[in-house]
Amino acid sequence: MYKPIRVGIVGLGKMGKTRATELERHPNAVVVCGADPASNAYSDFSGIKCFDDYFQVIESDIDAVFVATPNRFTPEIVIRSLDAGKHVFCEKPPGKTIDDIKSIRAAEERNPELKLKFGFNHRYHGGIQEAYRMVRSGRFGEIIWLRGVYGKSGGPGFEEQWRNSKDLSGGGILLDQGIHMVDLFRLFCGDFVEVKSMVSTTYWNIDVEDNAFALLRDERGRTAMLHSTSTQWKHRFNLEICLTGGYISVNGILSSTRSYGDETVTFSRKSFDENSPAGKPREEVIFFDTDPSWEMEVADFLRCVSEGLPITDGNSDQALQAMRLVFSIYENDLM
Amino acid sequence: MKHVSVSSFLQASEIRPSTLMADFKRLSIEDSRTFFLNTAKIVEVPCPACGKDDCDVYFVKYDFKYNICHNCHSVYVSPRPTDESLAEYYRYSRASRFRYENLGKNTAYARGNHVLRTYVNWIGRIVNEIQSAKLKASYTDIGTGLSQIFEELDSVQIFETLQAFEPMISMKELSMDVQILNTPPRDQLAVSSFEKLEHQFSPHDYLNRASQMLSPDGVLFVTTRTISGFDLQILGGNAPYIFVPEHLNLLSIEGIDHLIQKIGLTIVEMSTPGQLDLQFVQHALEENSDIEIPHFLQYLLDHRDEEAHADFQSFLQKHRLSSHLRIAVSRKKRNV
Numbered sequence: 034m035y036k037p038i039r040v041g042i043v044g045l046g047k048m049g050k051t052r053a054t055e056l057e058r059h060p061n062a063v064v065v066c067g068a069d070p071a072s073n074a075y076s077d078f079s080g081i082k083c084f085d086d087y088f089q090v091i092e093s094d095i096d097a098v099f100v101a102t103p104n105r106f107t108p109e110i111v112i113r114s115l116d117a118g119k120h121v122f123c124e125k126p127p128g129k130t131i132d133d134i135k136s137i138r139a140a141e142e143r144n145p146e147l148k149l150k151f152g153f154n155h156r157y158h159g160g161i162q163e164a165y166r167m168v169r170s171g172r173f174g175e176i177i178w179l180r181g182v183y184g185k186s187g188g189p190g191f192e193e194q195w196r197n198s199k200d201l202s203g204g205g206i207l208l209d210q211g212i213h214m215v216d217l218f219r220l221f222c223g224d225f226v227e228v229k230s231m232v233s234t235t236y237w238n239i240d241v242e243d244n245a246f247a248l249l250r251d252e253r254g255r256t257a258m259l260h261s262t263s264t265q266w267k268h269r270f271n272l273e274i275c276l277t278g279g280y281i282s283v284n285g286i287l288s289s290t291r292s293y294g295d296e297t298v299t300f301s302r303k304s305f306d307e308n309s310p311a312g313k314p315r316e317e318v319i320f321f322d323t324d325p326s327w328e329m330e331v332a333d334f335l336r337c338v339s340e341g342l343p344i345t346d347g348n349s350d351q352a353l354q355a356m357r358l359v360f361s362i363y364e365n366d367l368m
Numbered sequence: 369m370k371h372v373s374v375s376s377f378l379q380a381s382e383i384r385p386s387t388l389m390a391d392f393k394r395l396s397i398e399d400s401r402t403f404f405l406n407t408a409k410i411v412e413v414p415c416p417a418c419g420k421d422d423c424d425v426y427f428v429k430y431d432f433k434y435n436i437c438h439n440c441h442s443v444y445v446s447p448r449p450t451d452e453s454l455a456e457y458y459r460y461s462r463a464s465r466f467r468y469e470n471l472g473k474n475t476a477y478a479r480g481n482h483v484l485r486t487y488v489n490w491i492g493r494i495v496n497e498i499q500s501a502k503l504k505a506s507y508t509d510i511g512t513g514l515s516q517i518f519e520e521l522d523s524v525q526i527f528e529t530l531q532a533f534e535p536m537i538s539m540k541e542l543s544m545d546v547q548i549l550n551t552p553p554r555d556q557l558a559v560s561s562f563e564k565l566e567h568q569f570s571p572h573d574y575l576n577r578a579s580q581m582l583s584p585d586g587v588l589f590v591t592t593r594t595i596s597g598f599d600l601q602i603l604g605g606n607a608p609y610i611f612v613p614e615h616l617n618l619l620s621i622e623g624i625d626h627l628i629q630k631i632g633l634t635i636v637e638m639s640t641p642g643q644l645d646l647q648f649v650q651h652a653l654e655e656n657s658d659i660e661i662p663h664f665l666q667y668l669l670d671h672r673d674e675e676a677h678a679d680f681q682s683f684l685q686k687h688r689l690s691s692h693l694r695i696a697v698s699r700k701k702r703n704v
Binding site for chain 2: 159163166167169170172302313315316317318319320321322323
């Protein structure tokens with residue numbers, strides 16, 4: 034048994050609470066303090082010391098800082114935490130710009146003994162992990178293309194959210210939610226070298242995009258098509274992977290409200306069998322009853338800290354490459 | 369946990385041709401009277417799933433009582449043939465020989481194409497999950513009734529060693545190397561038992577023995593019929609192919625869950641990916657017009673097309689309401 038890892042949380046909003054819940058459930062972690070400028074957030078954290086200034090968290094007797102703040106504040110908090118000798122878990126995206134993540138990486142390089150992980154939790158979803166194992170098994174052949182749709186509906190108050198203020202967020206739905214799909218594209222195919230895109234603000238009265246369409250191509254000629262949107266009136270997550278020997282489709286993503294539907298993986302091996310109707314192959318669907326992603330992601334970070342292991346999922350290089358791709362989609366907007 | 373649904377356009381007639389099934393049923397009933405007639409060969413048992421002895425007679429079929437457990441709602445035969453008399457039956461009965469020599473051979477293509485291929489997908493997928501590196505490991509099928517399982521597994525190269533423990537059929541015709549075992553193996557990454565649990569005198573002892581063949585992170589793959597499924601819920605004792613000794617145990621989903629926990633195993637996956645519940649009901653009605661079913665179901669069968677029937681079957685699969693149950697269990701505690 035390791036000595037419990039003492040954690041402070043900066044940002045006590047929705048994500049801060051989600052992380053606190055998982056940390057409290059973990060046998061090797063204890064949340065000791067938190068910070069948020071809004072004192073009404075403290076009521077959900079009655080068992081810990083709460084401050085209005087994140088400096089007080091960093092200066093506390095803790096081992097790790099969880100950063101769950103608007104993007105504008107992320108880089109400074111992460112960098113100061115690292116330079117204060119704390120391990121850091123930070124929500125995605127890693128700041129507002131590519132320069133932000135570069136600055137963070139410089140701080141990481143100054144403190145090589147510390148662990149830094151970003152919250153790309155979709156990598157830990159059952160559906161994604163299942164699809165990843167299927168692809169890696171080689172039984173479905175080589176990837177030909179990917180197609181990903183990630184959309185949410187916005188809703189009352191959406192225009193006032195900090196996520197839709199360019200000053201606070203740096204970008205719209207693509208940077209906030211679409212970055213998960215970009216990260217998953219990279220998980221399956223690695224880097225992309227060519228980008229075509231159309232990015233627009235078509236419905237919401239906000240100064241960031243509400244729709245981004247992109248076509249990406251890697252060095253092997255494999256194409257990935259992305260649609261990230263906040264005008265998907267029925268929430269949707271869909272990642273299709275077409276391979277030379279079959280197909281795999283991850284549909285839905287389990288959330289607390291189940292608004293993205295059941296999380297399933299539909300798959301089939303390619304069959305041109307004369308007994309099967311063309312274009313209607315035998316299919317299997319896996320249904321996931323639980324979402325272990327939050328628990329697994331936090332546990333993975335804590336294990337890396339305890340055992341001195343490298344961060345394999347959500348490391349700063351993956352965060353940098355995802356940011357580069359997101360900003361490449363912004364810059365290559367054909368409109 | 370997770371569960372799975374399957375659509376492969378399987379037709380009941382492909383794996384249960386009516387003439388062969390009628391012959392098999394006739395032989396089974398005749399043989400069961402011969403083999404189990406002596407009352408010394410049958411014994412009373414409590415619920416084989418939860419162990420409770422609180423039941424009512426659910427139906428009586430060909431002189432055997434099927435009880436329903438008030439605790440877990442499993443259905444089971446009691447009194448039932450002893451382990452020894454069952455072993456004798458499966459070794460020497462005409463029905464047993466007919467099953468493998470006639471029924472098995474005549475349905476081999478359909479079972480291979482629709483059933484075994486999905487089993488191989490299933491085994492491969494879960495083995496990938498437990499085995500991060502591509503270590504070659506060992507697989508054993510218990511009481512093999514369909515040798516094509518080895519051909520299918522061999523084609524996807526999941527295991528280095530393929531073994532059949534006490535196979536029910538000759539394995540001579542197989543083109544690949546399958547080791548025949550007469551003593552239970554150890555340290556298997558995967559062990560399977562297809563459509564055997566329902567025949568067992570004691571499902572508890574059977575699963576316990578099977579699980580002892582596993583390596584510490586190994587997985588046991590089991591398929592069986594469950595009373596929780598649609599066709600058995602609707603038809604009960606009128607289900608045409610439910611008879612002794614083929615079906616001594618029709619355990620409920622809850623009963624199986626209890627049993628697995630009692631043995632100290634962990635369920636990795638529990639699904640009912642059956643494709644035939646509605647077809648089974650339809651065929652039972654064709655054979656016996658006296659069977660009464662709910663008006664809604666009759667309406668669905670009479671006034672809706674194949675598309676609607678397929679959707680209904682998908683619903684049953686999705687919500688674990690088909691009678692074809694498959695479970696993967698591990699000796700190891702798992703997160704998902």
